[in-house]
Amino acid sequence: MFDRILFPTDGGDGTDATLDHVLDLAADHGATVHVLYVADTTHDSVTRIGRDVVDVLEQEGEEAVEAVAERAADRGVETVTAVLQGGVAETISAYVDEKGVDLIAMPTRGRSGLDRLLLGSTTERVVREATVPVLSLRPDDGPARYPYRNVLVPTDGSERATAALRRGVEIAARADATLHVLSVVDLGSVGIEAYSGTDALVEAAEETVAEAAAVAEEAGVEVVEHVEVGSSPARGIRTYVEDHDVDLVAMGTQGRTGVERYLLGSVAERTVRTSPVPVLTVPDTDDD
Numbered sequence: 543m544f545d546r547i548l549f550p551t552d553g554g555d556g557t558d559a560t561l562d563h564v565l566d567l568a569a570d571h572g573a574t575v576h577v578l579y580v581a582d583t584t585h586d587s588v589t590r591i592g593r594d595v596v597d598v599l600e601q602e603g604e605e606a607v608e609a610v611a612e613r614a615a616d617r618g619v620e621t622v623t624a625v626l627q628g629g630v631a632e633t634i635s636a637y638v639d640e641k642g643v644d645l646i647a648m649p650t651r652g653r654s655g656l657d658r659l660l661l662g663s664t665t666e667r668v669v670r671e672a673t674v675p676v677l678s679l680r681p682d683d684g685p686a687r688y689p690y691r692n693v694l695v696p697t698d699g700s701e702r703a704t705a706a707l708r709r710g711v712e713i714a715a716r717a718d719a720t721l722h723v724l725s726v727v728d729l730g731s732v733g734i735e736a737y738s739g740t741d742a743l744v745e746a747a748e749e750t751v752a753e754a755a756a757v758a759e760e761a762g763v764e765v766v767e768h769v770e771v772g773s774s775p776a777r778g779i780r781t782y783v784e785d786h787d788v789d790l791v792a793m794g795t796q797g798r799t800g801v802e803r804y805l806l807g808s809v810a811e812r813t814v815r816t817s818p819v820p821v822l823t824v825p826d827t828d829d830d
Contacts, residue, residue, distance in 0.1 A: 543712055544571045548643040550578045550634055553606030556649030559681030561610060563820065564647045565617045566688040567677075570716075574620045576641060577610045579603030580633045581625060600625055631667040638674055647677040650814060666811045669795060669823045675709060678814045678821045686820050689717040690789040696724045696779050699750040702794025706824040707754050710792035713822075714763045722766045722786060723754045726778035729771060744769055776812040783819055792822040 549564050551557045568575050581599035603625035611621045622641075626633050638646065650665050669676050679686065695710040697703040707723075714721040725747035729740065747769045755765040766786075770778040783791060795810045814821050 543716065544568075544573045544645045546576060546641060546643045546645075547571075547573050548576045548578060548634070548638060548641070548646045548648075549610065550580065550630070550646070550648050551606050551610055552579065553602060553609065556679075556681040557606070557610065559685070560647075560649045560679040561613060563679060563686045563688055564677075565614055565619050567647070568614075568619045569617055570689065573645075574622060575610075575614055576637070576643060577607045577614075577621055577623045578634065578637055579606050579625045580630045581627045582630055600627070630664050631671065634668055635671060635673075638672065643674060645675050645677060646672055647679065649679050649681050665814065669811060669814060672823075673825060675822055675824045678817075678823065680818065680820075683818045687789045690714070690719045691717070692720050692722060692786060692788045692790075693717075694722045694724060694779070694783060694786070694788045694791045695754065696726065696775070696791070696793050697750055697754050698725060698747075699753065700794060702824065702826040704754075704794075705826050706792045706794045706822070707757060709822060709824050710790075711758045711761050711763055713790065713792065714758070715761050719789075720764045720766060721758045722768065722782070722788065723751050723758070724768050724770060724779065724782050725751050726775040727769065727771045728775050728778075729773060740771065744771060775809045776816065779809075779813050780816055780818075783817060788819055790820050790822060791817055792824060795823050795825055 547564065547568055564575065581603050607623035607625060611623050614621045634646065637643065646668065648665060648668065665678060669678065690713060693710050693714045695707050697707060710721055727743045727747050751767045751769055755767050758765045768782065770782065772778045779791065782788065791813060793810055793813065810823055814823065
């Protein structure tokens, strides 16, 4: 399923806390891990040491990618390393296209106190703009379990949710995991006047979940179906993760335009920021 995994790193604590999970995934898939350090050109990093002019960021980058490569070698995982200059998100995107990467796996934060790292807006920008799935890993929540045993796919029936469903089914089938299909009916965004139509919204959500479950069952995957009525899709997703021992959330980066419960931008990004387990965001350009 995954042959070339891109792991952007800054050599910080986020790398140490998430690398083992990436190596578990790569070893399982027989994938090559591309280790990329971006020397952010928006910062002045050139200095003089004795008679030599040295780019400090590039020097740090070489050390960072080599450290990852050594740990990967100990696990028998093949790596390709690169240190490139440029804006972080733009360089990641260009590297994906150039090398034919089929998964980006990245921590949601990097070194404390530095603003050039893989965190916050940079991770979210990569999630929004990536043409391949992005696996976001929160270093603060301890090592993530692999192989996955419970995979959650939130859905509203949109094309991007369907793309995420396909990925979730493939991952669950490979790991013999249970697939949980969730639809959150978001009443908080439609106002009090819409509460009278709650039954219709729930019925539509149940149909969407049933259709998604049928896809999983056809692939021989065990499925759990659930519809949640609440005021926040992101909160509903997180609560379900915590209550059902979920190991991975697979979701689209955008849902149906104009539909109050859709999985758009802020919901996916909020889930990436707050989920205690890895989140796989899948763009609708993912055709595999």
